[in-house]
Amino acid sequence: MIDRRQMLALTAAAGAWPLVGRAAEDRAGLVDPFIGTDGTGHTFPGPSRPFGMIQPGPDNAASGWEYTSGYQYRAPRILGFSQNRASGTGIPELGDVLLQPCLDRREDLASSYAKASEVARPGYYAVTLADNGVRVELTSSLRSAFHRYRFARSGRVWVLVDLQHGLTFRTDRQPVQSVANTFSADGFEGEALRQNWTSRHVAWSAQFNRPIAEVETLPPRAGDAAPRYLLGFDLGEDATLQVRIGLSTTDRTGARRNRDERGGWDFDAIATESRSEWSALLDRVRIDAPAPQQRILATALYHLFLHPSVVSDVDGRWRGPDGKLRQVTKGLRYSTLSLWDSFRAANPLYTLLVPERVDDFVSTLLDHCDAAGRLPKWPIWGGETGTMIGEPALPVIADAWAKGFRGFDGKRALAAMVATSTRDAKPLYPGDDSLSVWSIYDRYGYYPFDLVAGEAVSRSLEAGIGDAATARMAAMLGETVLTHRFDARAAGWRQLIDPETRLARGRDSKGHWRTPFDPLAPTSPLNNPGDYTEANAWQYTWTPALHDTRGLIEAWGGKAGLKTMLDRFFFGLPATKGAEYLGQEAMIGQYAHGNEPSHHIAWLYAFTDSPETGHRLIARIAHDFYRDVPAGIMGNEDAGQMSAWYIFAVLGFYPVDPSSGTYVAGVPLVRRATISVPGRRPLVIESCGTGDRLRAVRINGQPLPPTRIPHNKLATGGRLVFEL
The missing domain is CATH 3.30.2080.10 (GH92 mannosidase domain)
Structure with missing residues (x-):
């Protein structure tokens, strides 16, 4: 048994560990969001503001006790990136509006990824989808998620929008009792009533920084009650696409207002704001x-x-x-x-x-x-x-x-x-x-x-x-x-x-x-x-x-x-x-x-x-x-x-x-x-x-x-x- 004296000896031992003193200002730099993501901790590495409404992040699976936050550190594939989840719970819930970018149409858009490509810190998450040819970056404001996709090439690229997806303890897909969704030139909005751990109403509003060139409705799978789409985008030389997403318990108007609470497309500025907010809170x-x-x-x-x-x-x-x-x-x-x-x-x-x-x-x-x-x-x-x-x-x-x-x-x-x-x-x-x-x-x-x-x-x-x-x-x-x-x-x-x-x-x-x-x-x-x-x-x-x-x-x-x-x-x-x-x-x-x-x-x-x-x-x-x-x-x-x-x-x-x-x-x-x-x-x-x-x-x-x-x-x- 290690006792307190041994712990204090480790703390004070000259040269054993560097002491981090009052001079360190970026408290967010001390956080490792991967702690708790392997095994039974059930935490997630995606970004969130303190006490945030929205937590975009990678989902390795949609069901099972191990995936209550959608994520397990050792899981080899990413299904996509949904917009909300809970940290460390024993029952899965949320996981609304899953997006998955890719270079080409495929039947299965889940992708492998190298762990070395994965980065997580307060207010920011990134990973490279090896099979899909895209670097995904995520950040958030209090009520809206921001995604940035850097594709391996320009031209026509695709984004999967899966409205059926949700984190569930069931063996199939999360039940959707009703759903409605409409598209505009550069986004989509909708709402649904879902029944899983609780009965809940979710509304969404998503806007891309590029016009949607094509909308393809995918064939429903057995048990699907909500649609899935492939959205096509034509990108220029920078091969970058951004999307911001607001969710709400109320209606599309609420989701749209939440989406626009921060506004703009300066992804890096939003991530910096989040890190600064975390640093100030952690400094307490x-x-x-x-x-x-x-x-x-x-x-x-x-x-x-x-x-x-x-x-x-x-x-x-x-x-x-x-x-x-x-x-x-x-x-x-x-x-x-x-x-x-x-x-x-x-x-x-x-x-x-x-x-x-x-x-x-x-x-x-x-x-x-x-x-x-x-x-x-x-x-x-x-x-x-x-x-x-x-x-x-x-x-x-x-x-x-x-x-x-x-x-x-x-x-x-x-x-x-x-x-x-x-x-x-x-x-x-x-x-x-x-x-x-x-x-x-x-x-x-x-x-x-x-x-x-x-x-x-x-x-x-x-x-x-x-x-x-x-x-x-x-x-x-x-x-x-x-x-x-x-x-x-x-x-x-x-x-x-x-x-x-x-x-x-x-x-x-x-x-x-x-x-x-x-x-x-x-x-x-x-x-x-x-x-x-x-x-x-x-x-x-x-x-x-x-x-x-x-x-x-x-x-x-x-x-x-x-x-x-x-x-x-x-x-x-x-x-x-x-x-x-x-x-x-x-x-x-x-x-x-x-x-x-x-x-x-x-x-x-x-x-x-x-x-x-x-x-x-x-x-x-x-x-x-x-x-x-x-x-x-x-x-x-x-x-x-x-x-x-x-x-x-x-x-x-x-x-x-x-x-x-x-x-x-x-x-x-x-x-x-x-x-x-x-x-x-x-x-x-x-x-x-x-x-x-x-x-x-x-x-x-x-x-x-x-x-x-x-x-x-x-x-x-x-x-x-x-x-x-």
């Missing part, structure tokens, strides 16, 4: 560290800031989950909210690093509730997927209010939280079995495994997270009755702690424990019936610590009992059982860093008399499971959550209780870090001493409680010192 966190660690951190920040994605048009319109158009009068609205993942660390990190966006994030959740009657679980492109369990929007709202954000109506927010916590959710699709069914939960205080389709223990424990968040929000607003109601409900997890094993175990409607009971066997929606979500009993039992750490410690007999359980979890159990199941990746004992239910567990050593064990584990996780290579993220990136964990680990604290407005101290993985947010006093973080056990945490000379560091103390800036 600086560390003194070796070059590889600098790249890992900068790329983690880059991935963190890809989502949520802006979904409102230039004119403020957007389409909500009810299919109706809405108008934003102030700010932006977002989608691609991987809430079951991001509420744990990504959303708390946004409050620290991009506070100017937090009010709009929450307002997005509340607008969604107005449209759908409840807060979202996992929205994308303005629609609701209903994916995962619990009500993860609740802690996001409570955390923002606890940290002093007041750009949204607190009473409106509480009303949305109560509605989401009391109204039975309606199935979004046949077999939708991850719903909050409060009529069952309120009757028993947990979900009996004989009354729900699966994941009964996980759903019960996650309900407690939302209940605690709602109780806290009510308390902050002086609503005493609601506070007591949801506080009492949040304690329901205690009914599932089996006194024999001290683990969270399924119970039926008569109170009988699940038998037989194998606490190491993971279950998930892929192998239900089972009581856990992408995890087993050992991994999910730690969930109450996300809102009632003290209660869980008491249930195990105090600090000594907590340490005994932690030691067994990390060091006394095998790491191999169930490794073939989803979520069992990046293992230490039964700790699975590749999936979110484990993310807070190593930090719980801070509540024992041996916090240094947790410090060593956090350093080991950061060292072993985050690397400066394409396979450098082990487990789905999940729209920023995996990266957020790493960033917090480097800084030395973590939101174990993510709706409390507080953090738990670890030990920074660097000697010095600086958080600089415009309009705020910088926060300088320093690690002092040579040991690996935390003695004290101080801000501006004043001591802080290491297991409950107030966010507002950090937001005011100054000097945060970890004394060893």
Whole structure:
């Protein structure tokens, strides 16, 4: 096991690594967008603006779990370049309006490419299609994609326009329920209704910098519901063609306005603007560290800031989950909210690093509730997927209010939280079995495994997270009755702690424990019936610590009992059982860093008399499971959550209780870090001493409680010192 002292020795070793200091200005140059593109990270190398609506990029395949972003680093062929996608998810979606340039007509326009020809950096992607004789370059503004094609010769060239294409988890092509498309002299516009992960409306408007010389409609393939075209262009000696594309959830007018938000054909200027925007945002966190660690951190920040994605048009319109158009009068609205993942660390990190966006994030959740009657679980492109369990929007709202954000109506927010916590959710699709069914939960205080389709223990424990968040929000607003109601409900997890094993175990409607009971066997929606979500009993039992750490410690007999359980979890159990199941990746004992239910567990050593064990584990996780290579993220990136964990680990604290407005101290993985947010006093973080056990945490000379560091103390800036 590598411990923190070894990591700091690597950092400080004279001549071992060049230190990148404050003088470096181009922070975007530290980012490697290929990190996470090989294996299970599911990230993509194409360009995007921070929190951008549009992400043009290469698609190696249209379906399959491996291609949720459309891309895998080792894939040998590129089908074409679609205009939007999500980073690191477990289900594929989007991938709209695929274009593929080529010199000549061919039946199959997919092309091989040399990896050496592929370039990716913030705001820019390029590759040479060997079979098609063209160099493809991509960049983007906030809402529009820009392509530049440099062909091997002048004359007549072709561009495939595939409106059927879309990223899908199905074995064939993404279903298109309706589609319309029209051509002009230099472009095309249209819209479609698609049904894949969610039902969504997409509109597009594309304009070329050359007139279209010929339009050929390709014969439909079996199962196609949308057309494919070959567009011919006659190029001069420079043999270059450009296209800019706008997408929208609203209509063609919205797509056209989004297309023209930047305007012009100066591709290089747009790419430079994007790189500058990324550099300014990435400059909010600086560390003194070796070059590889600098790249890992900068790329983690880059991935963190890809989502949520802006979904409102230039004119403020957007389409909500009810299919109706809405108008934003102030700010932006977002989608691609991987809430079951991001509420744990990504959303708390946004409050620290991009506070100017937090009010709009929450307002997005509340607008969604107005449209759908409840807060979202996992929205994308303005629609609701209903994916995962619990009500993860609740802690996001409570955390923002606890940290002093007041750009949204607190009473409106509480009303949305109560509605989401009391109204039975309606199935979004046949077999939708991850719903909050409060009529069952309120009757028993947990979900009996004989009354729900699966994941009964996980759903019960996650309900407690939302209940605690709602109780806290009510308390902050002086609503005493609601506070007591949801506080009492949040304690329901205690009914599932089996006194024999001290683990969270399924119970039926008569109170009988699940038998037989194998606490190491993971279950998930892929192998239900089972009581856990992408995890087993050992991994999910730690969930109450996300809102009632003290209660869980008491249930195990105090600090000594907590340490005994932690030691067994990390060091006394095998790491191999169930490794073939989803979520069992990046293992230490039964700790699975590749999936979110484990993310807070190593930090719980801070509540024992041996916090240094947790410090060593956090350093080991950061060292072993985050690397400066394409396979450098082990487990789905999940729209920023995996990266957020790493960033917090480097800084030395973590939101174990993510709706409390507080953090738990670890030990920074660097000697010095600086958080600089415009309009705020910088926060300088320093690690002092040579040991690996935390003695004290101080801000501006004043001591802080290491297991409950107030966010507002950090937001005011100054000097945060970890004394060893």
